[in-house]
Amino acid sequence: xxxxxxxxxxxxxxxxxxxxxxxxAEAADFYEDAWGLEVVEAEHSASWLRGTGDxxxxxxxxxxxxxxxxxLSFAVGTPAEVDEAARRLEARGIAPVAGPGPxxxxxxxxxxRFADHEGRTVELSADTWAVPPRxxxxxxxxxxxxxxxxxxxIDASVAFYRDVLGLRVSDWSEHQMAFLRCNADHHCVAFxxxxxxxxxxxxxEMSSIDHFMRGLGRLxxxxxxxxxxxxxxxxxxxxxxxxxxxxxxxxxxxxxVAQVVEDRWIAKVWRxxxxxxxxxxxxxxxxxxxxxxxxxxxxGAHA
Numbered sequence: 001x002x003x004x005x006x007x008x009x010x011x012x013x014x015x016x017x018x019x020x021x022x023x024x025a026e027a028a029d030f031y032e033d034a035w036g037l038e039v040v041e042a043e044h045s046a047s048w049l050r051g052t053g054d055x056x057x058x059x060x061x062x063x064x065x066x067x068x069x070x071x072l073s074f075a076v077g078t079p080a081e082v083d084e085a086a087r088r089l090e091a092r093g094i095a096p097v098a099g100p101g102p103x104x105x106x107x108x109x110x111x112x113r114f115a116d117h118e119g120r121t122v123e124l125s126a127d128t129w130a131v132p133p134r135x136x137x138x139x140x141x142x143x144x145x146x147x148x149x150x151x152x153x154i155d156a157s158v159a160f161y162r163d164v165l166g167l168r169v170s171d172w173s174e175h176q177m178a179f180l181r182c183n184a185d186h187h188c189v190a191f192x193x194x195x196x197x198x199x200x201x202x203x204x205e206m207s208s209i210d211h212f213m214r215g216l217g218r219l220x221x222x223x224x225x226x227x228x229x230x231x232x233x234x235x236x237x238x239x240x241x242x243x244x245x246x247x248x249x250x251x252x253x254x255x256x257v258a259q260v261v262e263d264r265w266i267a268k269v270w271r272x273x274x275x276x277x278x279x280x281x282x283x284x285x286x287x288x289x290x291x292x293x294x295x296x297x298x299x300g301a302h303a
Contacts, residue, residue: 007166008088009081009124011074011182014189016058016107017144017202018070019249024063026246031059034222035204035251036140036215040131041106048106051204052134053143056107058204067247067297069199071113071121072147072189074165074182079110079126086112092164097121117160118151118197119299139214141204145254146187148201150194150296154178157191170260171235172269173277179235186236186258198296201242201250205257212239212255219243227290231283234276235268240283242290250293 021027028047031037037049037059045063050056062070076082079100086100089112099112103125111125136142151157158178161167167180170187179187192200206212216230227250229241238257245251270276274285286294 005088005092005163008092008164009076009085009166011076011124011165011167011188013075013183014144014146015055015073015075015125015128016060017072017147018060018062019199019202019247020062020064020066020068020070021247021249022063022065022067023246024061027061030246031061034219034224035245036138036218038134038140046106050131050134051141051143052136052138052207053205054131054133055143056129056131058141058143059202060106067249068299069120069147069149071123073111073123073125074188075128076124076126082111082124082126085124089114089164094164116164117156120149120197122165136207139206139211139218141215141253142207143205144202145185145205145257146189146203147199148177148190148192148203148294150196150198150200150294151191152194152197154191154193161189161191168262169267170258170265171267173235174269174272176272177235181260184259184261186238186260192294194295196296196298198299199249200294200296201252203240203252203254206239206253206255209239209255212241212253215253216241227293228286229283230280231278232280234279235270237279240278242286242294244290244293248293249296250290 041048047061048057049059082100096112096114103109109125109128113123170179179190226241238254
């Protein structure tokens with residue numbers, strides 16, 4: 001029997017995130033000079049930065065009086081899929097807040113935006129601008145690979161992103177975190193059960209474990225040391241090192257995330273014990289400080 005409401009689209013990848021920051025100039029400097037992204041376009045109150053991957057940008061920084069996630073942008077295949085997504089959203093009683101249509105924004109594209117069940121802005125887009133290739137030798141991010149979102153109801157969040165957006169659950173960390181994928185990467189979004197809706201962290205892919213370690217070295221030269229890591233997670237098997245940007249938002253370098261073969265993968269529930277949160281045993285427990293930054297500001301609250 002067919003589901004009355006199939007997922008609205010087949011998401012191909014997490015393209016980019018928009019972060020809102022009151023510390024715009026400092027954050028823009030950090031992501032360019034220390035973190036290793038390259039500015040593709042900049043205005044008085046916004047900056048667009050790319051990695052070595054083929055997305056026009058991985059990060060949009062926007063000057064704002066509040067701190068946190070502006071939006072998550074996902075790739076779909078074609079403009080027709082965007083139009084179909086709009087129809088399927090309307091059938092579910094969800095009205096797009098923008099589009100479907102040409103996106104009047106840096107990087108172009110044809111897309112739509114809507115609010116999820118907890119008020120986050122989700123963008124789907126196709127036909128964004130191509131960018132010239134960049135070498136992969138530098139110890140800098142390829143692009144954004146996942147965002148972890150704090151949710152007040154992990155079951156409702158998993159249900160929305162699974163049923164509406166068609167993401168698949170790769171693994172659970174007890175009933176505290178859920179990891180969801182849209183392609184072969186183990187996760188593009190994860191939810192963390194929390195007291196309020198906020199951004200937990202954004203992760204950037206490094207092309208290898210060597211790039212990952214050299215990236216940590218470059219940050220160290222800038223006087224920036226990990227607040228948790230380096231280590232290797234159980235769920236996803238990816239390396240991790242967490243930092244705090246000048247806004248107080250958490251950013252992660254990661255590499256070697258598990259690759260899912262769809263018809264062979266079976267989700268597991270991982271216990272939340274130190275030897276599974278860090279398989280290497282190098283990171284130690286997360287500091288009180290990084291846990292506080294990961295909790296974030298309640299969305300809509302002012303610093």
